[in-house]
Each structure stands twice: as C-alpha cells, then as structure tokens.
Amino acid sequence: MADVMTTEAPAAAHQSEGAGTGISNNKLLMWVFLGSECLLFGGLISTYLIYRSRFHTGPAPGDIFDIPFTSVSSFVLLMSSLTMVLALSALNRGDIRNNRLWLLTTALLGSLFIGGQVYEFTTFVREGLGYTTSPFSSAFFTLTGFHGIHVSVGIVMLMSLFISSLRGSLRQEHSETVEIVGLYWHFVDIVWIFIFTVIYLVPSPTS
Amino acid sequence: MTATTTTPATVGEGAAAQPLGVYTRPKGGNGWRDWVTTVDHKKIGILYGAAALFFFAIGGLEALLIRLQMATPDGTVLGADMYNQVFTMHGVTMVFLVIMPLAAAFANYLLPLQIGARDVAFPRLNALSFWIFLAGGLFLNTSWLFGDAPTGGWFAYAPNTGVTFSPGHGMDFYALGLQITGIASLLSAMNLIVTVLNMRAPGMTLFKMPVFTWMILVVQFLLLFAIPVITVALFLLLFDRNFGANFFNPEMGSDPLLWQHLFWIFGHPEVYVLILPSFGIVSEVIPTFSRKPIFGYEFMVFSGIAIGFMGWGVWAHHMFVSGVGPIAVGAFTLSTMFIAVPTGVKILNWMATMWGGKLRFTTAMLFATGVVSMFTVGGLSGVTHAVAPADTQQTDTYYIVAHFHYVIFGGALLGFFAGFYFWWPKVFGHMLGERLGKWNFWTMLIGFNLTFGPMHILGLQGMSRRIDTYSPGFGFELWNLVATIGAFTIALGVLFFALNVIFSARRARGLPPVGPDPWDARSLEWFCPNPTPVHNFDELIQVESLDEFWHRKYGTDENGRIVRVATAEEVCQKGDATDVHLPSPSYWPVVLAAGFPLIGYGIMYNLWLCAAGGILVVMSIYAWVFEPPDDPDGAHGHEADGAAEPEEAPVG
Amino acid sequence: MSTTDIAQSGDTSHDGGHGDEGHEHPSDAKYIQIAAILGVLTALEVSTYFVNIGPALIPTLMVMMGVKFFLVAAWFMHLRFDSSLFTKFFVGGLVLATGVYMIALTAFEFWTKG
Ligand SMILES: [Cu+2]
Numbered sequence: 013m014a015d016v017m018t019t020e021a022p023a024a025a026h027q028s029e030g031a032g033t034g035i036s037n038n039k040l041l042m043w044v045f046l047g048s049e050c051l052l053f054g055g056l057i058s059t060y061l062i063y064r065s066r067f068h069t070g071p072a073p074g075d076i077f078d079i080p081f082t083s084v085s086s087f088v089l090l091m092s093s094l095t096m097v098l099a100l101s102a103l104n105r106g107d108i109r110n111n112r113l114w115l116l117t118t119a120l121l122g123s124l125f126i127g128g129q130v131y132e133f134t135t136f137v138r139e140g141l142g143y144t145t146s147p148f149s150s151a152f153f154t155l156t157g158f159h160g161i162h163v164s165v166g167i168v169m170l171m172s173l174f175i176s177s178l179r180g181s182l183r184q185e186h187s188e189t190v191e192i193v194g195l196y197w198h199f200v201d202i203v204w205i206f207i208f209t210v211i212y213l214v215p216s217p218t219s
Numbered sequence: 220m221t222a223t224t225t226t227p228a229t230v231g232e233g234a235a236a237q238p239l240g241v242y243t244r245p246k247g248g249n250g251w252r253d254w255v256t257t258v259d260h261k262k263i264g265i266l267y268g269a270a271a272l273f274f275f276a277i278g279g280l281e282a283l284l285i286r287l288q289m290a291t292p293d294g295t296v297l298g299a300d301m302y303n304q305v306f307t308m309h310g311v312t313m314v315f316l317v318i319m320p321l322a323a324a325f326a327n328y329l330l331p332l333q334i335g336a337r338d339v340a341f342p343r344l345n346a347l348s349f350w351i352f353l354a355g356g357l358f359l360n361t362s363w364l365f366g367d368a369p370t371g372g373w374f375a376y377a378p379n380t381g382v383t384f385s386p387g388h389g390m391d392f393y394a395l396g397l398q399i400t401g402i403a404s405l406l407s408a409m410n411l412i413v414t415v416l417n418m419r420a421p422g423m424t425l426f427k428m429p430v431f432t433w434m435i436l437v438v439q440f441l442l443l444f445a446i447p448v449i450t451v452a453l454f455l456l457l458f459d460r461n462f463g464a465n466f467f468n469p470e471m472g473s474d475p476l477l478w479q480h481l482f483w484i485f486g487h488p489e490v491y492v493l494i495l496p497s498f499g500i501v502s503e504v505i506p507t508f509s510r511k512p513i514f515g516y517e518f519m520v521f522s523g524i525a526i527g528f529m530g531w532g533v534w535a536h537h538m539f540v541s542g543v544g545p546i547a548v549g550a551f552t553l554s555t556m557f558i559a560v561p562t563g564v565k566i567l568n569w570m571a572t573m574w575g576g577k578l579r580f581t582t583a584m585l586f587a588t589g590v591v592s593m594f595t596v597g598g599l600s601g602v603t604h605a606v607a608p609a610d611t612q613q614t615d616t617y618y619i620v621a622h623f624h625y626v627i628f629g630g631a632l633l634g635f636f637a638g639f640y641f642w643w644p645k646v647f648g649h650m651l652g653e654r655l656g657k658w659n660f661w662t663m664l665i666g667f668n669l670t671f672g673p674m675h676i677l678g679l680q681g682m683s684r685r686i687d688t689y690s691p692g693f694g695f696e697l698w699n700l701v702a703t704i705g706a707f708t709i710a711l712g713v714l715f716f717a718l719n720v721i722f723s724a725r726r727a728r729g730l731p732p733v734g735p736d737p738w739d740a741r742s743l744e745w746f747c748p749n750p751t752p753v754h755n756f757d758e759l760i761q762v763e764s765l766d767e768f769w770h771r772k773y774g775t776d777e778n779g780r781i782v783r784v785a786t787a788e789e790v791c792q793k794g795d796a797t798d799v800h801l802p803s804p805s806y807w808p809v810v811l812a813a814g815f816p817l818i819g820y821g822i823m824y825n826l827w828l829c830a831a832g833g834i835l836v837v838m839s840i841y842a843w844v845f846e847p848p849d850d851p852d853g854a855h856g857h858e859a860d861g862a863a864e865p866e867e868a869p870v871g
Numbered sequence: 872m873s874t875t876d877i878a879q880s881g882d883t884s885h886d887g888g889h890g891d892e893g894h895e896h897p898s899d900a901k902y903i904q905i906a907a908i909l910g911v912l913t914a915l916e917v918s919t920y921f922v923n924i925g926p927a928l929i930p931t932l933m934v935m936m937g938v939k940f941f942l943v944a945a946w947f948m949h950l951r952f953d954s955s956l957f958t959k960f961f962v963g964g965l966v967l968a969t970g971v972y973m974i975a976l977t978a979f980e981f982w983t984k985g
Pocket residue numbers: 486487490533534536537
C-alpha cells in the first residue's frame with residue numbers, strides 16, 4: 013500500500029532517539045513565528061512613534077484619544093487572555109464542556125475588543141481623522157489596524173476550535189492545538205499591552 | 220505493510236483505489252501531477268533550482284540588454300524608461316528570484332540529508348513555500364506583460380516610488396511581488412529552523428553539523444527576523460500608493476528616510492542571506508578536494524554566527540549620503556569595519572584548509588576557489604566604502620555596482636555553481652562533464668572579471684549608476700565596451716553550463732547511476748546512494764563526529780597516518796529499504812499559493828479579484844487542516860507510528 | 872499565516888507528547904490571581920491619566936507595562952514552565968527588535984525631539 017504514508021525513517025518515529033530538542037515541532041514553529049512577529053510590530057510601532065507628532069493640519073493624537081474608552085477595551089482584551097488560559101486548562105483536565113465555554117468566551121471578548129476598535133475608528137473619522145489626513149493618522153490606523161487583523165485571525169481560529177469541539181473532534185489529546193492558538197492569542201494581547209501604554213497612556217502631542 | 224511494499228515510488232498507483240472522502244490526498248507517481256503535489260524535500264529542492272534557473276535566464280537576458288545599451292555612448296537599444304524597468308527587474312530578479320531560491324534549492328535538498336533526517340519538519344509547509352515563491356516570481360514578471368515593470372531600482376527609494384513619480388502599476392508589482400516571495404521565505408525559514416533543531420540524527424549535536432547546514436541555519440534566522448521588516452516597509456509603500464496613506468510623502472510632513480531605514484534594516488541582513496549559503500557550499504567543497512577537514516571548524520561556525528549578529532548593526536552604511544547625521548555615520552562606519560573581521564576569518568580558514576592539502580582541481584573546486592578569490596576582491600572594495608568619506612565619492616557610481624557584483628556574482632553565484640558540480644551526482648545520479656565544466660568555469664570567471672573589473676574604474680572616473688546612457692568624451696567608452704564584451708562572455712559560460720547539463724544527461728541515459736561517493740566526500744548526505752532514493756536513509760545514522768561519512772572510511776594506523784579502513788560501497792547504504800513511511804502528497808500547497816497573485820492583481824485592478832484570491836486562500840487553509848494527515852493505509856503495519864497519528868487535526 | 876502553520880499537525884510532527892512535558896500546569900486559581908494582578912496594574916496605569924505624577928510618569932508606566940508583559944508571557948504563555956528554547960526565541964526577537972528600532976528612532980532624533 014502505501015508509498016504515501018507518514019513520517020520518519022523507521023527508527024526516527026520516536027524523537028527521543030534523535031538529537032533534537034524533544035519539543036513538539038508545532039509548538040516550536042509557533043514560537044519561531046512569534047519571534048518573527050516582534051520585528052513586524054516593532055516596525056509598525058516605530059513608524060507610529062516617528063510620526064505621532066506629524067499631524068499636519070488634522071487632529072493630534074493628544075486631542076483625539078479617548079483614554080477611558082480605550083482602557084475599557086484594553087481590559088476586555090486582557091481578560092480574554094485569562095479565559096484563553098482557562099480554556100486550555102479545562103481541556104488538559106479533559107473537561108470538554110468548560111473548554112468549549114471558555115473558547116467561546118475568549119472569542120466573544122475578542123470580538124468585543126474589535127467592536128470597540130471599530131467604534132473608535134468611526135469616531136475618529138467623524139472627528140476629522142481619516143486614514144489619509146496626516147502621517148500620524150496613517151501610522152495610527154495602520155498599526156492598530158494590523159493589531160486588529162491579528163485579533164480577528166485569532167477569533168477565527170478560536171471559533172474554528174469551538175466548532176470542531178461541537179462536532180466532538182476537539183478532545184483532550186488535542187490540547188496542544190489549543191495551547192498553540194493560545195500562544196498566538198496571548199502574544200496579540202501582549203502587543204496590545206505595549207501599544208496601550210506606549211501609544212495611548214504616554215502623553216501624546218496635542219495641537 | 221512492510222512485507223508487501225516494494226519501492227515507495229512505484230506502489231502508489233496500486234493504492235489509488237481507496238477513496239479518502241472529500242479531501243482525498245493525491246497519490247505518488249511520476250508524472251507532472253507528482254511534481255505539483257509533492258511534499259518531498261528533494262523534489263521541492265529540484266523545483267526551487269529549476270525555477271531559479273528559469274529566472275536566472277530572464278535576469279541574464281535583462282543584464283545583456285543593459286550591457287547592450289551601455290556598450291557605446293548615446294546607446295539607443297532601450298529608451299530611458301525601458302532602461303529603468305530593465306535594470307530594476309534585473310536587480311530584483313537576481314536577488315529575490317535567483318540567488319535566494321538557489322539557496323533554498325540547496326538547503327531543501329541537502330539540509331535534511333546532512334542532518335540525517337527523513338524530511339523537513341513540515342513537508343506540506345515546505346511545498347507551500349515553493350509554490351508561493353513561484354507565484355510571487357511569476358507575478359512580478361507578469362508586470363512585463365502589462366508593459367509596466369517597476370522602475371525604482373531594487374531598493375526602491377521613496378519618494379520616487381510614490382504615485383507622483385511612479386505612476387502606473389510598476390511599483391505595485393514590486394511591493395506585492397516581494398511581499399508574496401517574502402511570505403515564502405518566512406515560511407521556509409520557520410520550517411528549516413524547526414527542522415535543524417528537532418530532526419537531527421542521533422548523536423548529531425549542533426557542533427557536529429556540517430558548515431553548510433550551519434550557514435543555512437544562520438540564514439534562516441536572518442530571514443526570520445529580516446523579512447518582517449521589509450514586510451512593514453512594503454505595506455507602507457503599498458498603502459501610500461493605493462490607499463492614499465502618508466508614510467513617504469514629504470508634502471504632508473512625512474520623512475522618506477523611513478523607507479531607507481526599514482529597507483536597509485532588512486537589506487543588510489539580506490546580503491548575508493545571499494552570501495552565507497555559498498560560503499557553506501564552499502566550506503563543503505574545499506575540504507573534500509583538499510582531503511583535509513575544514514580548518515578551524517568552530518571559527519567557521521562562530522564567524523558565521525557573528526556575521527549573522529553583526530549584520531543587524533551596519534545598515535546605515537547604505538545611507539552615508541542620505542543625511543543621517545555625523546554620529547550615525549561615525550557609528551556605522553565603525554561597525555561596518557568590524558564586520559569585515561569574521562568575513563576575513565572565513566577566507567583565511569579556507570586558505571588554511573587548502574594549505575598542504577592534496578588539492579584536486581575539479582570543476583567544483585575551481586568554482587570554490589573562484590569564490591574565495593572573487594569574494595575577497597568584493598570584500599576589499601566593500602571595506603573601501605565602509606569609510607564614509609570615501610563612500611561619499613563612490614556612492615551611486617559604477618564602483619558600487621562593481622562591488623556588489625563581485626560579492627553577489629563572484630561570491631554567491633559562483634558558489635552555487637560549485638554546488639551544482641559537486642552535488643549533481645547526488646541529485647541526478649550522474650556527473651556533469653568535467654571538460655565542459657572547465658570551459659564553463661573559465662569563460663564565466665574571465666567574463667565576470669571583464670564585466671565588473673572595469674566598473675571599478677568607471678566608478679572612480681565618476682560614471683553614475685542607473686543612468687540610461689552617457690555622452691562620448693568622458694573616457695567611459697573603452698571600459699563600457701569591455702564590460703559589454705565581458706557580459707556576453709559570461710553568457711557563453713552559462714551556455715556551456717546548459718550544454719553540460721544536456722550532454723551529461725544524454726550520456727548517462729541507459730547507464731547505471733554513478734557509484735557511491737564519487738568525490739571521496741565527508742558528510743552525511745553521501746551515506747545515501749546516488750541519486751538519493753525517495754525515502755533518503757535506509758536506517759538512521761548514529762553520528763559520532765563531524766565528517767561522519769569520512770570517518771567511517773578512514774582511520775589512523777599505529778604511526779598516526781591516515782589509512783583507508785572501508786570502501787565507499789561498504790559504508791554507503793543500499794537505498795533498498797521498503798518500510799520507510801513517507802508523507803502524503805497534497806494538492807493544497809499549490810492551490811493555496813495560487814490565491815496570492817490573485818490578491819495582488821486584485822489590489823491593482825479590481826477588488827473583486829482580491830476577494831476571490833482571499834476566498835481561495837482561506838478555503839485552502841481549511842482544506843489543508845481537514846485533509847487526512849496521511850493515507851490511512853499508510854499508518855498501518857508500522858509498529859512505531861500508530862500512536863502519534865491524530866486522525867483529524869483540529870483547526871488552528 | 873498563523874492558521875497554516877499550526878495546521879500541520881499531521882505532517883512529520885514528532886508529536887512531542889504535549890501537555891505532559893513533565894511540568895505541572897498552574898491551577899485555575901493561580902491564573903485568576905495573575906489576571907487580578909494584571910487588572911490592578913491596568914487600573915493603576917489608567918489612573919496616571921487622571922492624577923498628575925510629574926516626571927515619574929513615563930518610568931512608572933514603563934515599569935508597569937513591563938510587569939504586565941512579563942506576567943502574561945511567563946504565566947499565560949507558560950514560559951516559566953516550558954522549554955527555555957521558547958524563551959530564547961521570544962527574547963531574541965524582542966531584544967533584536969528593541970535594539971534595531973531604538974537605533975532607528977535615535978537616527979530620527981525621536982528621543983530628543985519627541
Ligand atoms: Cu550593507
């Protein structure tokens with residue numbers, strides 16, 4: 013039968029015999045990817061920092077940021093990290109029901125955050141800060157937009173996990189998959205911890 | 220299955236009767252379908268090589284056009300705008316579509332073999348990398364069909380690349396095309412890093428890995444961290460051009476220097492991405508043909524790592540005349556001079572390896588020594604523009620063109636040719652002809668020096684690069700003509716190579732494959748028979764030392780002299796194992812990759828196309844995830860792997 | 872991207888025996904405790920918007936951010952308990968990004984001119 017088959021040369025089927033790290037390939041891949049993402053967000057954040065005082069004739073960041081509102085949505089995202097980790101913990105115990113519940117909660121909290129971002133963007137546009145208004149506006153929308161897209165991709169992954177759980181195919185032995193999605197989710201949260209402090213809380217230029 | 224299986228490649232047809240539901244995985248075979256759906260690192264390596272050589276022909280034709288235009292003063296072969304397109308595409312093609320994929324070709328084929336593995340860590344992801352790369356490369360080149368190739372030079376300085384100065388879609392092709400190939404490089408880098416870290420044969424510690432594998436590993440780290448930087452830069456450019464953003468528009472108060480910083484933060488590590496694989500190849504070829512272990516293995520590895528680190532702290536040497544201020548210029552001058560040290564270490568080590576060795580000047584060895592000498596020239600001219608005052612004179616002249624061609628052609632490309640001659644029997648089971656090979660080498664080397672040597676002089680005479688023509692009477696005539704003659708000599712050399720490929724294949728037809736170990740080589744890949752069987756190793760190799768293969772062939776007698784203890788036939792595996800499991804081919808890498816160019820065209824011409832591409836990508840990802848991990852039959856009959864087999868990988 | 876890379880579970884993965892890599896996972900109570908600290912820190916951070924603490928503001932914010940960052944990475948991302956190789960990749964990316972972009976910001980005179 014099969015030419016098409018699976019994995020390794022015979023003796024390699026158990027990694028313990030090789031000279032590798034003994035770490036799961038999938039998890040390592042995610043961490044390698046997250047290392048790379050640091051440089052992506054670093055570039056976007058630096059671009060924003062360089063341009064935050066270049067608001068041309070448009071609104072300045074200090075005029076337009078709504079700190080109380082953003083604080084609430086930041087808190088929401090922060091708490092979604094808790095629910096994410098509870099989802100994984102539940103699955104590790106074999107508690108499918110709670111796993112499902114927390115996955116859904118995490119996705120909902122993420123969506124709430126995205127909703128907040130959509131509200132923030134529309135408010136800004138109404139107040140005269142469009143994407144093309146100034147270097148500051150372009151950099152701001154690009155940075156937070158990239159973050160928002162990352163959150164959205166995370167939500168899609170969470171919902172996919174949720175649905176495969178409903179179909180009964182997300183079981184205790186798949187907890188690594190949940191863990192890996194969790195790593196991505198926490199990373200996105202960590203990026204927001206940085207953005208929230210450096211972009212919002214550190215006093216911004218006013219016009 | 221062990222008992223019933225014959226060789227893996229032929230059994231596939233027999234298994235084809237078993238449907239696997241909606242997401243059937245393709246079966247093996249030998250037709251074109253097999254190449255399209257393959258997840259075998261060796262086939263992917265060959266695909267990378269073939270694609271790179273295809274783009275090499277295109278980039279080479281562009282080079283010839285450039286040289287025709289510049290052969291005489293007031294050249295009329297190309298108009299100014301066409302000239303801009305041709306030199307831009309020449310640079311972009313050679314850097315992103317030739318040298319990088321050639322490195323990927325060698326890395327894919329050899330790295331798993333050199334660490335004694337069955338395949339890379341993620342075979343499907345590996346196939347995806349290739350197809351995305353190919354999609355990006357073809358996408359970029361279709362800009363010719365739209366009559367709208369990029370014109371901004373390979374580093375595309377802002378604000379020249381904005382819509383004001385570059386109307387049309389040329390720069391969009393640039394931004395999108397490089398974005399797509401960037402995804403490919405990033406995926407491949409992640410994959411190979413995990414492969415090296417996790418898939419090594421028993422006993423192979425990091426410091427028993429061949430230098431080539433080490434250099435490839437360093438390169439993957441450079442890509443891992445450098446690609447996201449150019450990703451940012453390209454997105455900003457794309458948003459500026461297509462959505463009216465203000466990243467590089469001085470009128471709105473933005474600073475075009477931002478592009479230069481982002482580009483060169485990527486760009487300098489990128490030059491090491493281009494050169495280190497070749498260094499790795501040379502470090503395999505020279506010891507083999509000197510019959511000596513590489514001199515100072517640790518120094519070789521650590522200098523590679525040092526280059527990898529220091530490569531991040533020198534980028535502004537590309538910007539000495541861009542107005543970055545005296546402190547930055549001073550600091551980057553210093554760091555740039557320091558980075559010459561580990562590079563020098565490598566050159567000295569190669570020479571020390573050859574020193575006192577029993578040298579055999581095969582074509583591969585000739586190319587390797589060509590790298591050492593030509594790269595030294597390029598490295599030295601590089602040091603001259605590390606010095607900011609000198610660089611101020613050299614910037615934007617042909618002296619720079621001379622420098623980077625000595626480094627990238629003389630250093631990187633010649634190294635890949637050394638690799639071709641060295642590993643051809645490993646890949647195809649027959650040798651490339653040595654006679655034509657020597658013709659190939661000498662015409663290329665002479666042509667190369669004729670082309671780029673004179674450019675030093677032209678540059679110092681003050682001839683600007685990127686000008687589409689020049690007037691008579693500046694003293695540029697002679698050396699430009701020489702350079703053009705040189706360029707056609709190179710083309711002749713490449714032609715010799717092509718003929719060699721064809722003739723040697725024809726000569727080998729009907730003959731049995733070349734025996735094991737044609738070069739008296741040293742590293743793990745030579746344990747496999749030539750050409751490498753589809754399953755690589757019959758059994759895993761227990762690695763005891765660096766140059767394991769060589770140490771199994773040679774020992775020392777009581778006087779400490781090196782003596783042969785085993786023949787290659789005894790040491791090499793037979794390649795007749797029948798119980799090695801191989802990953803299933805998959806349709807989805809190629810389908811997924813096809814979505815990216817659609818998105819690219821969509822952004823330029825019609826957003827609906829974008830949506831179609833996006834849907835294709837998302838659907839392929841889901842299909843990929845729900846694809847049965849492998850043929851269910853394949854998992855049976857082998858005691859070792861049943862447990863590790865999730866029947867459905869949950870989405871993620 | 873991120874969907875494709877983890878979707879590989881079927882390929883040549885040496886399934887590394889996830890979940891039972893020899894370290895015990897913290898209890899849910901511990902996670903909730905960490906989240907509470909994170910919440911309090913966020914509240915403190917936000918309070919600086921309403922209370923003027925003068926030149927100490929930015930250092931204070933940076934420290935609080937660093938602690939939050941560390942807590943999420945160490946506990947929620949399990950770096951405390953997992954292979955140190957993961958930490959190396961993450962810290963490697965962070966340090967490189969910080970270093971390179973700080974230099975770039977310096978070149979733009981960001982620190983002096985804001
Ligand atoms: Cu450089």
